[in-house]
Amino acid sequence: METIKNLQFEDPDFPATNTSLFSSYSTPIAKFSEKITWLRPQEISKSAKLFPDKVQDGQIKQGLLGDCWFLCACEALQKNRLLLEKVIPPGQDLWMQSGCLKCRFWKFGQWVEVIIDNRLPCIGRRLWLSSCRSEEVFWLPLLEKAYAKFHGCYEKLWAGQVAEALVDVTGGLVDRWTLKNYRKNNEKNNHVSFSEKSTFELMKDLIDKSFISCSVHGSTKGSNEHAEFHAFIVVDMKNISGLKDDVVSLLRIRNLWDRRCWNGSWQEGGDGWNKIDVAVAAQLQSLAEEGEFWVEEQEFLNEFDEVTVGYPINPEGYLLSLLTGKSLCHTLQISGGWVKGQSAGGCRNNSSFCSNPKFWLRILDPGEIVITILQKKYDSGNKNGKTLRTRDTPIHCLDNKRFITDVLQQNCYHAIGLHVWKVDKKRFNLQKTVAKPPTIATECHMYDREAKLHCDLAPGYYLVIPSTFMKDEDGEFLLRAFSTSKISLSAVKASHPLAKFGENAEGEWEIIHFTDSWMEGKSAGGSRNFPTYSTNPHLSFSVFSSTGTGNVRITLCQEYFDGQFLPIGFHVYQVHNTNNINQVSCQLKEPVVNCVPHRYTQEVTQLCSLTEGNYVIIPSTYLPDSEAQFTVTVEIKIDRKPFRCQENLGRIINEVSYISVMQR
The missing domain is CATH 3.90.70.10 (Cysteine proteinases)
Known part of the structure; x- marks a missing residue:
């Protein structure tokens, strides 16, 4: 911000011109474009103040802009002083002298600061858009201006959802x-x-x-x-x-x-x-x-x-359950995305569903939990000559109000859904898990910014898969979890792209990761040349169906330490007695896969063909007592059968999102 003595701040990024008011001149307010003047609060009222002395004086009045959806959400700030101070931070007593005000809105997991000057659009000497009941109070029209800058211009606030604005000003749930x-x-x-x-x-x-x-x-x-x-x-x-x-x-x-x-x-x-x-x-x-x-x-x-x-917010800043009033004091969030051709698998009707991003949710104690998937708006422009679908709106708007078209193009969302399965992580099999009905799921995929599940879950591990209804739809999302009990949330890590596997990359692959270490005197047994070989880590996995040649890919990767690599390799053994895998005397058996000789490299990989059965991988260094950490990635080709399910897409008008506007 550039400061000049005796001059008030003028925002170069949101100037007092029509560029800050209109994006396409497609709404009814465009007819006032030649009548607008920009005035500061002290030019509008001789006794201008930011906040009222009486609550009634600060009550919200809607102007000519169809943004009742945002103004309704601002009422939540009137009811909660802590929220108001989060959105309009205190300590701005010189807002009128400086001509500057700082506001904050919640966006995709974090609070974003928006700085504006205090010039407001007027007709004559009166506010043209929103105002407070007392014309001396200016917190609301200034916040409306900050929200307009947050979206690009005032016209982009014409029509929207109360739920979205409420999340933007609280960071909470709706x-x-x-x-x-x-x-x-x-x-x-x-x-x-x-x-x-x-x-x-x-x-x-x-x-x-x-x-x-x-x-x-x-x-x-x-x-x-x-x-x-x-x-x-x-x-x-x-x-x-x-x-x-x-x-x-x-x-x-x-x-x-x-x-x-x-x-x-x-x-x-x-x-x-x-x-x-x-x-x-x-x-x-x-x-x-x-x-x-x-x-x-x-x-x-x-x-x-x-x-x-x-959702109510208590003085400590925690959300309270709408159903029980309990504090959802344990909160976690993690970002992710759908990428066309890689991780945009679509709904469960698609054979590519398993390629969607996957997350582990661990519930440590019985409790109430809310899980949400919040998506970013995607580019609403035409791609390849095709018109992209937008958030659904009542057909009355589309038929009778041509200006709504512009609003729709600003608010483009995919139809999204969320599925959760309880799993035994030690015996986890992706194909078998997703073929079963989920523990809990959204009723259908909806054209909403955020989809939500609210439930009670027993302790244990859960697989969480967010998806779009159609496959190959690019998008970014934020996965959030709010719980009354302790939880953990992490992404199921993907290995290096399967594309580099050549022809063997085709089809679907289940990916299993192991992280372990070789420790001197304990688990650093060295190669098969040494009697301590059996003390090396034993990593078990299963192949549930034979899917032909090159159906398993195993990669051993050691941690880079002081610029030195140990000579590493691994062997794979088929195991018939799964009760005592760590006690198997592998020296008396012949491995079914040999990744030898041991090599001085960070990573060794072997593509192999394994029949249905149980297996154990024994990674090793060449010499005993050589310490290092390592990861083993096992990729198993899946012969997936079609799911017996029929995912639903929320219908336009009856089941999806509505836009609140104003008709005058």
């Missing part, structure tokens, strides 16, 4: 619950299904602990045309005694346009208020501030399409 299934059941049975009733009860438990948003994706009886594809904030929930000795469950909902847009039975003067005492009704209506309205439980389930709930 659940999305659809209410569509309830309406289908209600049309037939006129009663609330167990799952939806549970959802509503969960909301009651979480209203004081967490952020809750609800969305309308299409026209309903309660909403007018201005509330379609719009996101709201659930402010409060109450159970009220009705006049007929029944209990009326009510939700207070806030519309960020700061005006009431609901035409349901509990609108002001609606029939719903006749169900409760007049005095109670008057009190409840007085609680509803500008832009807020009440909805009854049944009406809510009928007329809203989706609920978004953020």
Whole structure:
């Protein structure tokens, strides 16, 4: 940042020009492009301040930009001071004098700092986009500007998901619950299904602990045309005694346009208020501030399409389970990627599924765990003349709003899924494992940024495989795990590319890694010329089916130490008694594979043909008591049979992601 005395900061990377406002001039705000001026807070208000003295003064008002999805997520910062200070770090008292503000957003596993100047787009001398209820308070429009810079420009904030923005400002987890299934059941049975009733009860438990948003994706009886594809904030929930000795469950909902847009039975003067005492009704209506309205439980389930709930965060910064309230205090994350032709195997319908990235998850104690796979957006441009598929959007948007096309091109995701198997790591066989039903898995592959599993798992080792629905789709992802008990998470290491094996590289290969060492007086027995040979490490593996010539590749690699290599080699023996492999007197047998003579090199490799059975590898140095660490990689060609499964792809509109926008 360049500082000049008596001059305020002007951000060269996000200038006060139309380049910071528009990417393609394809949204309705483009018609204002000639009317925009850029003003600093002190030019807009004589008593400008960053944060309000009263909570009500800082409440969120949506402007002309269709970013209700982001502004709803900002409400979570209003409820949690620790989160607010993480996104807008304290100690910026000179923000107005310097003309500079630092904000932070969570991106792919880490917090990213975004620095902006405090010039804001206005029409006349008033803020054009979002604002706080008091025009003296500027935390929200400045944060909106930082988020616009984070995405590239303001126009790219038109339409999006509350869930994504909520993760960006908290770094946490989000659940999305659809209410569509309830309406289908209600049309037939006129009663609330167990799952939806549970959802509503969960909301009651979480209203004081967490952020809750609800969305309308299409026209309903309660909403007018201005509330379609719009996101709201659930402010409060109450159970009220009705006049007929029944209990009326009510939700207070806030519309960020700061005006009431609901035409349901509990609108002001609606029939719903006749169900409760007049005095109670008057009190409840007085609680509803500008832009807020009440909805009854049944009406809510009928007329809203989706609920978004953020996992609560305790004062220590740990996420709390939505289901039990327990602290998910053990957290791990690891990045990975799908690479076309190598590790982009697609879903389980594809024979290449095993080539997907694989991870070991170890659960040390019984506990509750959340496992998520979060993907990066991929290039939305056309490749090879083909139009890439984007995140699914309600068909109403696509038919009626041409400007949504540009939004879609900014938000391209693969359909992703997550499968987890409990395994016996000592007897692990990849082919047999993935052929069985997983211990837990996503119901189908979804065009979401993040897919999530929430479950209880017993102690042990688990194989975790994230995948795209289609094979050969390049992409990067972040695997995250949050648990109430101790866990470990690591990648299943891949060996050197199979491509260098020539013709033997074709097909699928199971890869097994061993790490061990030769230690003087213990496990450094030397070659077969010495009586101590049997003290060398014994590494066992199995071949479950004969797959022809060149079906096993074994590589011994020693650690490079002080520029010196020991002469190394190995032998492979077939073992019929697997109970006492380490006690086998290999000197009395002839090996089935000889990797000799011992060579002064870092790595020795042998391609061999082995029949079905159990085997042991004995790596050795030429002389006894020669110490070194080493790894052995065993690659076994797989004769894989087709899986008896049918992976599902989430359907457009009904099962996938929705975009919340504003229609005015």
